[in-house]
Amino acid sequence: MLVRIRPEDAEIGMFVHGFDGSWFDHPFWRRNFRLETSEQLLRIRNSAIEALVIDRSRSVVADAASVSQDNGNASPVALIEDEPAPRRQPISFGPPPSTEREELRRRPGYGPECRRAKRAIERSKQAVATMFEDARLGRAVEARRMVPLARAIGQSIERDARALINLVRLKEKDEYTYLHSVAVAALMMNFGRHLGLEDPVIEDLGVAGLLHDVGKVAVAEDILNKPGGLSDGEMRSVRGHPLAGHRLLENSSGVPEAALEVCLRHHEKMDGAGYPGGLRGEALSLFARMGAICDVYDAVTSDRPYKRRWTPCEALTEMQGWDGHFDPALLDRFADSLGIYPVGTLVRLSTGELGIVMGSDGDAYENVVVRAFFDCETLMECEPRDRPIAPSAENPRIVGRDSPTFWRFPDWDATRLRVMAAKPA
Numbered sequence: 001m002l003v004r005i006r007p008e009d010a011e012i013g014m015f016v017h018g019f020d021g022s023w024f025d026h027p028f029w030r031r032n033f034r035l036e037t038s039e040q041l042l043r044i045r046n047s048a049i050e051a052l053v054i055d056r057s058r059s060v061v062a063d064a065a066s067v068s069q070d071n072g073n074a075s076p077v078a079l080i081e082d083e084p085a086p087r088r089q090p091i092s093f094g095p096p097p098s099t100e101r102e103e104l105r106r107r108p109g110y111g112p113e114c115r116r117a118k119r120a121i122e123r124s125k126q127a128v129a130t131m132f133e134d135a136r137l138g139r140a141v142e143a144r145r146m147v148p149l150a151r152a153i154g155q156s157i158e159r160d161a162r163a164l165i166n167l168v169r170l171k172e173k174d175e176y177t178y179l180h181s182v183a184v185a186a187l188m189m190n191f192g193r194h195l196g197l198e199d200p201v202i203e204d205l206g207v208a209g210l211l212h213d214v215g216k217v218a219v220a221e222d223i224l225n226k227p228g229g230l231s232d233g234e235m236r237s238v239r240g241h242p243l244a245g246h247r248l249l250e251n252s253s254g255v256p257e258a259a260l261e262v263c264l265r266h267h268e269k270m271d272g273a274g275y276p277g278g279l280r281g282e283a284l285s286l287f288a289r290m291g292a293i294c295d296v297y298d299a300v301t302s303d304r305p306y307k308r309r310w311t312p313c314e315a316l317t318e319m320q321g322w323d324g325h326f327d328p329a330l331l332d333r334f335a336d337s338l339g340i341y342p343v344g345t346l347v348r349l350s351t352g353e354l355g356i357v358m359g360s361d362g363d364a365y366e367n368v369v370v371r372a373f374f375d376c377e378t379l380m381e382c383e384p385r386d387r388p389i390a391p392s393a394e395n396p397r398i399v400g401r402d403s404p405t406f407w408r409f410p411d412w413d414a415t416r417l418r419v420m421a422a423k424p425a
């Protein structure tokens with residue numbers, strides 16, 4: 001039996017099945033585990049999560065009533081997932097305390113984690129550059145050297161995912177290839193954590209990210225950085241990099257299976273139009289699908305010689321529209337893992353409102369504009385109001401994606417169009 005409880009009602013012995021809200025806000029590397037120490041308890045109670053889901057059957061709590069649905073603070077998950085369901089009352093904690101100093105510390109480039117994240121990024125970039133150089137010289141790739149780097153990236157993400165992921169998006173032209181590998185490693189580990197994968201698998205995904213583009217050593221630098229279109233020959237050369245990389249990794253020792261898979265398959269597409277195998281749908285593994293999403297997301301949110309970077313919101317909106325490229329359900333999970341959503345998505349705000357993602361803020365492109373239009377307390381529509389939401393803001397912030405079906409909007413497509421076309425107050 002799964003029940004949803006508030007963080008302050010968590011107790012030692014409870015088996016945590018998952019967390020509500022953005023992955024960024026939950027304080028643990030894994031989603032499934034038993035609460036065993038007071039330190040874990042403190043981290044949960046001090047976190048920004050809205051609620052956690054407890055598996056009663058796997059919990060060992062002295063007072064079983066504390067995880068019972070009869071407890072006023074717990075609600076069975078089935079009530080939330082099944083249809084038809086009563087309208088959910090939001091769990092109200094009030095805005096978390098926020099001082100100017102705390103706000104500053106949470107911005108990209110500031111905060112206690114940023115210095116450590118910068119060090120992890122720099123070390124990883126250097127190691128990837130050395131690995132590429134070795135590969136260019138025909139030396140075997142020493143995959144085991146990537147393991148401590150993946151571990152450091154994972155630890156940084158565990159402490160504060162936003163710090164490293166925001167920092168690694170900023171790339172200079174000459175370091176793009178190496179930093180792209182570090183970024184894909186971070187996104188893969190972040191994603192794996194959100195999907196509830198085991199720690200060793202997540203570590204392998206980090207190594208996979210660091211190694212996935214090693215085949216680019218077989219492609220001339222000026223082709224990789226060429227603005228504008230490529231000739232057929234140049235295109236063939238670029239398209240050869242997954243196979244070239246896979247061959248390099250096959251001839252090296254200690255390369256995780258996940259890294260071989262991601263290296264070979266990160267340019268495949270769900271409709272079979274990708275390369276090198278033209279594999280489609282079910283033939284593509286979870287790791288291949290994750291790799292395709294993380295690779296493109298980082299590429300389009302980075303400045304390139306031939307195009308300006310897209311904002312995270314723009315990127316996810318565009319990627320959602322590329323029919324046949326990505327696994328759509330997995331792309332949704334990826335957006336959830338970042339706490340960033342495509343235009344048109346229904347989201348719940350920390351203000352107790354529902355809103356629709358409208359796009360990125362023009363001046364500070366990192367901000368997302370959400371048009372709030374529904375009050376979850378009164379269960380009534382309110383005058384549409386645009387709320388610019390900074391990624392570091394505590395309030396208002398996006399709590400998570402929400403379900404139009406759950407809130408029983410009679411015709412969600414029509415409601416969405418009407419709200420998006422409305423003049424905000």
Ligand SMILES: [Fe+2]
Pocket residue numbers: 212213241266267295
């Ligand atoms: Fe690639």
